[in-house]
Amino acid sequence: MTSRVKEKSWLHYYLRSTSGVIGAILVFLMVLLSLIAAFKLYPHDPVLQDIENTLKGPSGNYWFGTDQFGRDIFSRCLDGMRRSMIVSIFSVAIATVVGVTLGILGGYFGRWFDSVVVRMSDVIFAFPAILLALAIVNSLGNSWIDTSLAIAVVYTPIFIRVARGPVLSTKEMDYVKSARILGFSSPRILVSHILPNVLAPIVVQIALSLSWAILTESGLSFLGLGTQPPNASLGLMVSDAQAGSFCLVDSRIPFTFYHYRSCWSQSGRRWPSRFT
Amino acid sequence: MSLDLAGATKRYKIRATGTEINALNGISLSLPEGKTLGIVGESGCGKSTLARLIVGLEKPTEGSILWRGQEIADKSHDAFRTRLSKTQLVFQDPYSSLNPRQRIGECIAEVIRVHKLRPDNEISARVEELLTVVGIAPDLQHRYPHQLSGGQRQRVSVARALAAEPDLLVLDEPVSALDVSVRADVMNLLVDLREKFGLTYLFISHDLSMIRHISDLIAVMYLGKIVEYGTWQEVLENPKHPYTRALIEAMPDHTVIGRGNIAKPLTGEVPDPANMPTGCAFHLRCPISQPICSQRIPDLMKLSNSHSVACPEVI
Amino acid sequence: MKTNFFFSKLLSVLLTLFGISIFVFVVLRVIPGDTITGTLGTDTGVLSPEQIDVLKQYYGIDKSLFGQYTSWMGSFLKGDLGFSFTTGLSVAKLTQSSLAVTAELAILGTVLGVIIGIAVGMFSARKPGSVRDFAGQLFGLLALAIPGFVLSTTIVAVMANKFHYFPNGLEYMTPWRNPWMNFQQMMFPALVLGIAVAAPVMRTTRSALLETVDKDFVRTAHGKGVPARRVQFKHVLRNSLIPIVTMTGIQFGYLLGGAVIVEKIFALPGMGRQVLDAINHREYATVQSSVMIFAILFVTINLVTDLIYRQIDPRIK
Numbered sequence: 001m002t003s004r005v006k007e008k009s010w011l012h013y014y015l016r017s018t019s020g021v022i023g024a025i026l027v028f029l030m031v032l033l034s035l036i037a038a039f040k041l042y043p044h045d046p047v048l049q050d051i052e053n054t055l056k057g058p059s060g061n062y063w064f065g066t067d068q069f070g071r072d073i074f075s076r077c078l079d080g081m082r083r084s085m086i087v088s089i090f091s092v093a094i095a096t097v098v099g100v101t102l103g104i105l106g107g108y109f110g111r112w113f114d115s116v117v118v119r120m121s122d123v124i125f126a127f128p129a130i131l132l133a134l135a136i137v138n139s140l141g142n143s144w145i146d147t148s149l150a151i152a153v154v155y156t157p158i159f160i161r162v163a164r165g166p167v168l169s170t171k172e173m174d175y176v177k178s179a180r181i182l183g184f185s186s187p188r189i190l191v192s193h194i195l196p197n198v199l200a201p202i203v204v205q206i207a208l209s210l211s212w213a214i215l216t217e218s219g220l221s222f223l224g225l226g227t228q229p230p231n232a233s234l235g236l237m238v239s240d241a242q243a244g245s246f247c248l249v250d251s252r253i254p255f256t257f258y259h260y261r262s263c264w265s266q267s268g269r270r271w272p273s274r275f276t
Numbered sequence: 277m278s279l280d281l282a283g284a285t286k287r288y289k290i291r292a293t294g295t296e297i298n299a300l301n302g303i304s305l306s307l308p309e310g311k312t313l314g315i316v317g318e319s320g321c322g323k324s325t326l327a328r329l330i331v332g333l334e335k336p337t338e339g340s341i342l343w344r345g346q347e348i349a350d351k352s353h354d355a356f357r358t359r360l361s362k363t364q365l366v367f368q369d370p371y372s373s374l375n376p377r378q379r380i381g382e383c384i385a386e387v388i389r390v391h392k393l394r395p396d397n398e399i400s401a402r403v404e405e406l407l408t409v410v411g412i413a414p415d416l417q418h419r420y421p422h423q424l425s426g427g428q429r430q431r432v433s434v435a436r437a438l439a440a441e442p443d444l445l446v447l448d449e450p451v452s453a454l455d456v457s458v459r460a461d462v463m464n465l466l467v468d469l470r471e472k473f474g475l476t477y478l479f480i481s482h483d484l485s486m487i488r489h490i491s492d493l494i495a496v497m498y499l500g501k502i503v504e505y506g507t508w509q510e511v512l513e514n515p516k517h518p519y520t521r522a523l524i525e526a527m528p529d530h531t532v533i534g535r536g537n538i539a540k541p542l543t544g545e546v547p548d549p550a551n552m553p554t555g556c557a558f559h560l561r562c563p564i565s566q567p568i569c570s571q572r573i574p575d576l577m578k579l580s581n582s583h584s585v586a587c588p589e590v591i
Numbered sequence: 592m593k594t595n596f597f598f599s600k601l602l603s604v605l606l607t608l609f610g611i612s613i614f615v616f617v618v619l620r621v622i623p624g625d626t627i628t629g630t631l632g633t634d635t636g637v638l639s640p641e642q643i644d645v646l647k648q649y650y651g652i653d654k655s656l657f658g659q660y661t662s663w664m665g666s667f668l669k670g671d672l673g674f675s676f677t678t679g680l681s682v683a684k685l686t687q688s689s690l691a692v693t694a695e696l697a698i699l700g701t702v703l704g705v706i707i708g709i710a711v712g713m714f715s716a717r718k719p720g721s722v723r724d725f726a727g728q729l730f731g732l733l734a735l736a737i738p739g740f741v742l743s744t745t746i747v748a749v750m751a752n753k754f755h756y757f758p759n760g761l762e763y764m765t766p767w768r769n770p771w772m773n774f775q776q777m778m779f780p781a782l783v784l785g786i787a788v789a790a791p792v793m794r795t796t797r798s799a800l801l802e803t804v805d806k807d808f809v810r811t812a813h814g815k816g817v818p819a820r821r822v823q824f825k826h827v828l829r830n831s832l833i834p835i836v837t838m839t840g841i842q843f844g845y846l847l848g849g850a851v852i853v854e855k856i857f858a859l860p861g862m863g864r865q866v867l868d869a870i871n872h873r874e875y876a877t878v879q880s881s882v883m884i885f886a887i888l889f890v891t892i893n894l895v896t897d898l899i900y901r902q903i904d905p906r907i908k
Contacts, residue, residue, distance in 0.1 A: 123607055138619075175373055180333060184390060223855060225870070
């Protein structure tokens with residue numbers, strides 16, 4: 001009965017962008033490696049010390065060599081990556097849910113609620129991210145949940161801004177007014193008429209924040225306030241490397257950063273194009 | 277049964293300067309059910325504010341707006357209990373009046389579903405029926421608004437308004453954003469729908485030739501006030517107010533009986549509503565303005581049973 | 592209109608600072624529960640109730656939360672930032688010297704970053720799509736992706752291990768006591784921060800230049816025979832300056848955050864180190880005051896950027 005119009009899906013556009021595809025492959029690889037760590041499939045126990053084999057170079061047994069306690073660097077990389085991923089995903093998820101909710105409600109309802117939301121985000125914005133995360137972790141503790149919460153607090157105002165701005169313009173659109181004239185409830189208008197139309201910048205922001213959160217987490221661990229030894233963390237490993245064997249593998253962090261960035265910002269950019 | 281406005285006034289506060297502007301200034305009119313009232317005026321004269329008040333999107337600062345004897349913005353009103361207004365609005369811009377992320381069929385179905393106007397199993401049939409009525413092939417219901425032309429989108433807007441089963445439809449410049457070639461089609465559709473569903477229209481336009489095509493009654497607005505009101509014959513063929521005359525003069529294919537006082541088109545800009553001239557708001561641009569016009573605010577005065585005009589100089 | 596803007600901006604900044612003070616107070620004083628347990632750890636258990644009361648009075652936490660806040664704010668505004676036990680100095684005194692270090696680092700870093708960023712941006716924009724453009728963009732990408740601490744540790748490792756050159760291993764010298772030593776100690780940390788600033792400045796410069804090159808007034812300048820180099824600097828660069836300045840201002844603020852890590856690695860006694868040391872030594876008064884000063888700096892810089900921005904662009908009134 002229906003002749004649906006053949007639409008080129010966002011995947012089609014996505015696959016045509018080289019950096020997007022490279023990013024997607026690399027992120028996929030990272031997720032895969034983190035999963036290997038999650039199922040403890042790494043070649044050695046990442047915290048197991050082996051005094052016989054300290055500071056060994058790469059070999060068939062220890063792919064990336066060993067550190068000063070004889071722990072396998074490759075396994076530690078995998079496990080560190082898993083930790084970084086968990087913290088970044090968890091913290092960005094909290095920041096997204098809280099920030100987007102506050103931003104949309106503030107933008108839509110305005111008045112005093114909006115003023116409070118905006119003022120609150122201004123306050124949090126007034127701290128350098130790493131410093132604020134430090135202060136919060138200092139108060140909360142060093143577990144991965146505390147780290148995630150600290151990073152989430154730092155990133156929430158970004159999501160408030162990213163969500164609130166487009167809501168202010170979208171709520172003036174005629175289709176939102178129509179929805180009000182048609183007697184739809186505020187929750188319905190917010191969820192099915194406003195949210196879908198402000199999603200694109202939020203998706204891009206999630207992508208960027210995931211990569212920043214990995215950086216913030218490694219920064220915190222590096223300063224001794226994130227993941228605690230003997231557990232592995234990419235930031236902690238760079239810090240240890242100061243002591244002696246500087247390991248090439250640590251440059252994984254920037255890669256992580258770039259993969260997320262290119263992959264997600266591509267998808268964010270392409271996604272809305274089918275609607276415009 | 278009718279739409280009755282009595283002294284409807286809407287004031288907005290301008291936050292930057294703290295001054296108030298009168299977007300609507302004591303509008304009184306009566307529109308019998310089943311008739312069409314055309315409202316004409318330049319942009320900024322308060323036409324769209326009037327539309328928003330009538331559909332209950334905003335409340336009047338003063339005065340009342342009654343539909344079938346009941347206050348439109350009255351919360352105890354039956355329709356308000358279900359939150360579905362019996363007055364609906366079709367917007368001017370077909371590109372912003374439909375949610376770009378919603379397929380057009382869903383956009384109509386949502387209205388029916390939310391207000392339980394049909395049992396669930398009849399909704400899709402109803403959507404197809406409505407689309408057919410406005411001249412859209414039901415196949416197109418899975419499309420997104422951006423895949424339709426401006427005329428088709430406007431038809432969808434009308435179908436969505438009809439889905440709410442309104443009695444009064446406010447049409448705010450429904451064809452002015454459309455290509456000239458499709459305007460006539462949409463106008464004819466609107467005329468057909470009025471017959472078919474016994475609708476009452478409030479048709480807002482800045483273009484007298486569109487108003488003439490569809491209206492029984494015409495109100496001419498200038499800066500938040502009605503300056504002339506009457507049946508279409510009275511207003512178009514025997515215009516009294518100098519502003520109405522100027523508007524008609526500007527129509528390419530219309531001759532005015534008894535032209536004479538005005539041979540030149542309107543000059544000057546519409547005054548800033550925040551800084552209104554004293555007396556008659558029109559006197560600065562009026563070809564027949566008298567010294568007294570800057571002191572006296574003219575009221576709408578009856579010329580006949582149906583025809584009234586707010587200019588003492590022409591009576 | 593202009594003074595009006597200034598005052599409303601100032602008012603909003605003051606409001607924000609008030610919010611910040613409450614936030615800092617809540618995060619640092621209320622959540623950790625008790626400074627005493629924080630300081631003494633499990634030893635708290637052996638204290639008698641009287642001893643605890645004396646300690647509470649000593650730390651000023653015997654009062655209500657509101658009382659604690661007002662007494663902290665009161666002494667903070669009077670310039671009494673508390674006392675650091677590990678160093679035996681008042682926090683105000685500590686801050687005086689550490690603020691100078693961070694300021695020097697931040698300014699050097701920004702200047703370096705702006706120079707590198709604009710240079711690479713111009714280099715890239717000269718021929719979009721060319722190999723030079725690609726190289727410039729690759730630089731921008733790497734500068735953005737490599738975290739400051741990885742770059743810093745690399746520099747430290749290479750310098751110390753390969754060249755046996757590590758001026759930061761020696762005692763810190765102020766520019767007044769030993770300017771040459773100070774320069775050597777500041778050079779690399781400033782470069783690390785500068786590279787982080789350079790990436791966004793480079794991107795902004797590139798896109799602003801590419802946009803301006805197409806404008807009519809640039810074509811006119813070329814058309815009337817102005818030498819290409821002069822067009823590039825006088826007409827193109829000057830009109831691209833506004834986004835570059837905005838970007839620099841934003842980055843200057845973020846740079847303060849980067850300073851925390853860089854100061855730690857390069858052993859510079861700046862504000863960031865001060866906060867970190869205080870956290871490690873569990874000196875809450877120092878942490879609280881230092882974080883507050885950081886936030887005040889941050890807000891002030893943003894305010895100044897905003898004002899400069901309005902000065903540069905004659906269209907904004």
